[in-house]
Amino acid sequence: MEAAAARPLAELAGKYLTFALGDEEYGLPVLKVREIIKLMDITQVPQVPSHIRGVINLRGKVIPVIDLRLKFGFEVGENTERTCIIVVEVDMNGSNVMMGIVVDSVWEVLNVSAAEIDETPAFGDQVSTDFVLGLAKVKGTVKILLDLDRVLGGDGRFSKGLL
Amino acid sequence: MASSEKKSRRRSAKAPAEPPPFDPQPVEPPSIAVAELSAGAAADEMPSIPVPDPEDELAAFASDGELSALFVSDGLEHLGTIEAAILKFEAAPADLSLLNDIFRPFHTVKGNAGVLGISSVQEVAHRVEALLDLARSGARPFGPREIELVLQSVDLLTLMIKQLPARVAGEPTVNVADRVRALGLALDTLMAEPLQAVAAAMAAQAYEQASARQEPAPEAADPFQRTEESQSTVRVDTRKLDSLVDMVGELVIAQTILAEDPVLLRSIDERLSRRLSQVRRITSELQRSAMSMRMVAIRQTFQKMARLVRDQSKRTGKPIALVLAGEDTELDRKLVEHITDPLMHMVRNAVDHGVEPAAVRLAAGKPTEATLRLSASHQAGTIVIEIGDDGGGLDTDAILAKAQAQGLAADDAVLSPAEIHQFIFQPGFSTAQQVTELSGRGVGMDVVRRNIEALRGRIDIQTTPGQGTTFSIRLPLTLAIVDGILLSVGTERFVIPTFAVRESLQPRSDQVHTVQGRGCMVQVRDQLIPVLHVGEAFGIRGARERPTDGTVVVAEDNGRPVALVVDELLGKQEVVIKGLGETFEGVRGVAGGAILGDGRIGLILDVGGLLSLAA
Numbered sequence: 001m002e003a004a005a006a007r008p009l010a011e012l013a014g015k016y017l018t019f020a021l022g023d024e025e026y027g028l029p030v031l032k033v034r035e036i037i038k039l040m041d042i043t044q045v046p047q048v049p050s051h052i053r054g055v056i057n058l059r060g061k062v063i064p065v066i067d068l069r070l071k072f073g074f075e076v077g078e079n080t081e082r083t084c085i086i087v088v089e090v091d092m093n094g095s096n097v098m099m100g101i102v103v104d105s106v107w108e109v110l111n112v113s114a115a116e117i118d119e120t121p122a123f124g125d126q127v128s129t130d131f132v133l134g135l136a137k138v139k140g141t142v143k144i145l146l147d148l149d150r151v152l153g154g155d156g157r158f159s160k161g162l163l
Numbered sequence: 164m165a166s167s168e169k170k171s172r173r174r175s176a177k178a179p180a181e182p183p184p185f186d187p188q189p190v191e192p193p194s195i196a197v198a199e200l201s202a203g204a205a206a207d208e209m210p211s212i213p214v215p216d217p218e219d220e221l222a223a224f225a226s227d228g229e230l231s232a233l234f235v236s237d238g239l240e241h242l243g244t245i246e247a248a249i250l251k252f253e254a255a256p257a258d259l260s261l262l263n264d265i266f267r268p269f270h271t272v273k274g275n276a277g278v279l280g281i282s283s284v285q286e287v288a289h290r291v292e293a294l295l296d297l298a299r300s301g302a303r304p305f306g307p308r309e310i311e312l313v314l315q316s317v318d319l320l321t322l323m324i325k326q327l328p329a330r331v332a333g334e335p336t337v338n339v340a341d342r343v344r345a346l347g348l349a350l351d352t353l354m355a356e357p358l359q360a361v362a363a364a365m366a367a368q369a370y371e372q373a374s375a376r377q378e379p380a381p382e383a384a385d386p387f388q389r390t391e392e393s394q395s396t397v398r399v400d401t402r403k404l405d406s407l408v409d410m411v412g413e414l415v416i417a418q419t420i421l422a423e424d425p426v427l428l429r430s431i432d433e434r435l436s437r438r439l440s441q442v443r444r445i446t447s448e449l450q451r452s453a454m455s456m457r458m459v460a461i462r463q464t465f466q467k468m469a470r471l472v473r474d475q476s477k478r479t480g481k482p483i484a485l486v487l488a489g490e491d492t493e494l495d496r497k498l499v500e501h502i503t504d505p506l507m508h509m510v511r512n513a514v515d516h517g518v519e520p521a522a523v524r525l526a527a528g529k530p531t532e533a534t535l536r537l538s539a540s541h542q543a544g545t546i547v548i549e550i551g552d553d554g555g556g557l558d559t560d561a562i563l564a565k566a567q568a569q570g571l572a573a574d575d576a577v578l579s580p581a582e583i584h585q586f587i588f589q590p591g592f593s594t595a596q597q598v599t600e601l602s603g604r605g606v607g608m609d610v611v612r613r614n615i616e617a618l619r620g621r622i623d624i625q626t627t628p629g630q631g632t633t634f635s636i637r638l639p640l641t642l643a644i645v646d647g648i649l650l651s652v653g654t655e656r657f658v659i660p661t662f663a664v665r666e667s668l669q670p671r672s673d674q675v676h677t678v679q680g681r682g683c684m685v686q687v688r689d690q691l692i693p694v695l696h697v698g699e700a701f702g703i704r705g706a707r708e709r710p711t712d713g714t715v716v717v718a719e720d721n722g723r724p725v726a727l728v729v730d731e732l733l734g735k736q737e738v739v740i741k742g743l744g745e746t747f748e749g750v751r752g753v754a755g756g757a758i759l760g761d762g763r764i765g766l767i768l769d770v771g772g773l774l775s776l777a778a
Contacts (some may be wrong), residue, residue: 043764044655045743046701047750055743055756057764060409063755064746097744 004100012134013114018107018143019086022074027136027143030109034087039079056100065100066152080104090152099152103158110135110143117145223280224385225331225580232276234373236283238324238771241268246467249317250473252646253310262305265313266295272320284323287343290350291316292377314470319346323490324433363462369708401496404456411446411453414737418446419760446492447737450690454739458493461548462540464503465490468537476513481521482531483514494546498638501618502548505611509529510535510548512608517552517632529553530758536633545662551633559583565592584624588612621771639740640752647757649733650716654699656765657729658757663770665724669730672711685715685726692717695777696728697768700752706730720770725777726770734762752776 016027037058042065044054051070055062065085069076082105089096117134131150136143226232255261273288292311298305298497314458319342326336413600413711421427465487476483491524518524518533530604536551559580566572566586586592590609599636620638647658648667668687676684683694692714698706707713707730714726723731738757741764 026480043766044701044703044767045747045750045753048747055747055764057758060412060758062741062743062758062764064744073289092745097746101744108480121633125541148776 009119009134010114012117012126013112013143016110016112016136016143016145017086018110019103020105021069021072021103025047025107025111025141025143026068027112027145028088028102028148030085032088032090033150034089036038036101036106037085037087039083039102053102058086058098058100061098063087063098063100066104068137068151071105071151082106086128088148088152091149092105092153101152110136110138112138112145137156183684187377191205197419206565211494215362220280221284221327221331222326226323228507231279231327232459233258234279234281235324235327238272238275239321241272242321242324243306243463243466244268246314246317249310250469251464252305259299259301262299264293266292269295270692281327283339284320284327285342287316287320287323287672288422289347290347294354308353312346312353315349316346331422332558367495374409396597399456402485408453408457408739411450415446415450416760417759418443420762423760438551446654453721457492459496460491460493460498462490464499465505465537465539467503468506471507471510472514472535475511478528479514481514481518481533483533483535484538486534488536489540492539492541493541494638496545498618502636502638503612504550505614505636506550508611509608509704513550513552513554513632517554519555523555542637546638549633550636550639551573551631553631556628556630556632557587557624558585559628562586581624584626584646587624588622606720647738647767648716649736649759650714650729651731651733652701652729653703655701655703656733656759656763657697658736658759659716659768660754661735662719663768667714667715667716670710670715675710683710685710685717688716689724690724692724692726693777694726695773697773698730700773700776718770718773720774723774725774726768727773738765738767 010073015030017030017033018025018027020026038054038113042056045052052069053067053070056065065078067076070111083102084106085102086106087098087100090095090099098114116136116138118137120129120134123129131147133145138143171400174518181532183676226235245265245268248261248268252261252265253259269292273285273292275456276282276285276288292511294303294309295313295582297303298309300487302308312367319339322337323339329336337737364448377750396767403572422443427435467485470484472483472485499774513535518535519527520641521531524533534553536549538549539549540547563578563583563586566583566589567574567576569589569592571584571586571592572578587608590607592607612622615636615638618638620636621637623637624632625635646662649660650659651659666687670685674686675694678685683696686692696706696708696710697703698741707728707737710726710728713728713730714732716732718727720723736757740755741748743753743756752769752772752775754767754772756764757767759765
């Protein structure tokens with residue numbers, strides 16, 4: 001069983017940008033990150049789930065902004081100095097789409113080795129782990145590595161299904 | 164043999180892994196190809212167009228991405244020109260100068276293919292060129308069979324060129340070997356025809372031409388004249404263009420922020436404000452020309468339809484004249500890409516279902532030749548494309564019966580004809596009695612409507628029994644600058660296109676009426692207009708609740724008015740419409756986003772969508 005899981009986990013080794021949502025720490029592959037910007041006014045768009053906060057103007061481009069705190073069901077407290085938007089590139093049906101994700105704070109870029117990554121344990125029906133690549137234990141804390149295409153891919157075209 | 168040895172030496176020289184530098188000289192001089200061809204044809208009975216060798220002709224093509232991309236786009240454009248010229252020649256066979264217009268682009272395609280060493284394309288083009296050359300010099304007639312063959316070769320070359328990138332990438336492609344062989348044989352057969360038959364055919368054609376010459380087509384009505392002028396253009400990658408437009412948009416915003424800076428506003432230095440307004444003028448002019456670069460005329464799309472109508476007309480045996488209007492109407496390049504397929508589907512439908520067979524037309528006292536009208540125009544900030552036939556019109560009873568049979572309508576439903584016609588947009592709905600080769604494969608008008616609605620457009624039907632049907636497609640000028648009115652609702656700001664606004668007012672309480680305590684109406688002069696509270700509909704906090712507290716904007720869509728309750732009007736502004744992207748594709752009532760003066764985004768209201776929310 002160890003052997004079967006070893007290969008995909010080895011592929012996960014690499015650089016991750018880590019950030020905080022509530023008390024938890026998350027990581028996403030650094031190659032997906034385009035830039036980090038401070039929280040700005042977001043124009044809300046009607047008829048979409050609340051975790052889709054709306055749109056912002058990124059130097060002439062209109063990009064959607066997803067609040068990962070709402071998406072994952074965290075309490076959203078006051079926005080602080082450290083609240084920011086990570087602009088990422090998501091693969092959506094073969095085309096790259098820019099999106100912003102709101103997080104509580106950004107930590108650092110971390111080099112995660114294969115040995116530090118564990119498979120995602122099953123939590124039963126309570127917790128959906130579909131978009132977790134694996135868990136990284138670094139410097140005594142656990143970081144949840146996200147499969148961004150899965151996390152945000154659904155937000156790319158959810159509205160088509162609704163209407 | 165010598166030539167093939169030379170060829171293989173070249174191949175082995177190119178074998179090393181590093182991409183060879185691009186060689187501007189033709190890889191295979193055309194003369195060698197000719198020699199090879201004739202020698203091969205004489206030696207045995209093999210078809211004279213060699214079947215493409217999948218591997219070695221792509222070396223040069225694969226080594227220079229930019230050049231090969233240019234070859235593909237250029238080649239497809241030339242083939243489009245050829246197609247248009249052939250159709251024109253078919254309509255006016257007397258005009259032999261048109262053969263030059265067909266010959267020249269073929270020659271260019273052949274030459275370009277030769278430079279890149281794509282011998283399969285080069286040789287197909289070469290064979291057809293030979294036929295054209297004979298016709299051009301008057302040594303051969305150029306009749307319906309030749310036209311058919313050249314059209315086939317255009318289709319074949321289009322396919323071959325289109326799938327070059329896929330072949331380089333190693334993706335699966337359509338094997339064209341059989342079609343190349345078939346075309347070669349057909350050309351051989353045609354060329355080998357005894358001269359006597361050729362002479363007879365030429366005499367017949369000469370007679371035809373002489374009689375046709377009596378009524379020359381007026382030059383002004385020439386729909387394909389502009390192909391000659393297109394020399395002074397530059398090809399630009401669309402991504403560069405998009406980024407230019409984005410940057411110019413940013414420049415406009417930066418300029419606005421600067422102009423509204425309090426320090427500058429307080430300044431009474433006349434020289435400074437004069438210079439600032441000069442910058443403003445230049446910026447807006449720059450924006451206008453940047454936007455116009457993304458616009459293309461609908462001409463090319465219409466040309467595709469001309470070919471389609473011709474083929475369909477031949478296949479169904481229904482004589483059809485296609486009348487084009489407004490081919491110069493410009494629309495956004497992206498719209499053109501997305502509108503072509505729905506248009507083709509509708510044209511096919513019109514020929515297959517709309518136009519009656521000639522016998523039926525005769526019996527009804529109509530000319531046997533049906534007329535299909537395709538027109539494009541700008542109307543009040545939208546683009547209107549109309550496809551009209553003079554056929555039998557929609558069969559309202561048959562549609563209703565079918566809708567009832569499919570359970571789409573209740574058996575005792577009382578519906579207006581217009582409501583019944585809407586059923587043709589239902590998935591899987593087809594009144595065609597039988598599936599034909601041309602249409603009726605189950606992909607129907609529902610797909611057309613979905614495609615058009617995805618572009619935030621709309622499709623309407625006008626039909627008169629016995630006189631024909633016209634479909635009107637209305638498309639917004641996406642990505643174009645739109646004159647808008649900026650308004651606020653709670654914390655949010657919106658832009659409503661000026662063309663959709665009839666008036667705005669602050670209603671007195673005696674103008675506002677409620678129906679059963681809920682549905683709210685505003686009386687404007689004699690008309691009662693349904694009210695839509697934008698803040699409520701969009702779930703915005705802090706919006707003024709009663710129409711009498713805020714401002715009412717009377718907007719209309721397609722003649723249907725709606726009174727929008729907003730907080731305040733903030734002013735007029737020209738804005739650039741930007742799509743919100745796939746994420747928000749299904750959102751109703753919003754046509755896109757506009758970047759406002761402070762760099763924030765304001766949503767652009769879509770009145771048609773708002774009306775559907777109000778209903």
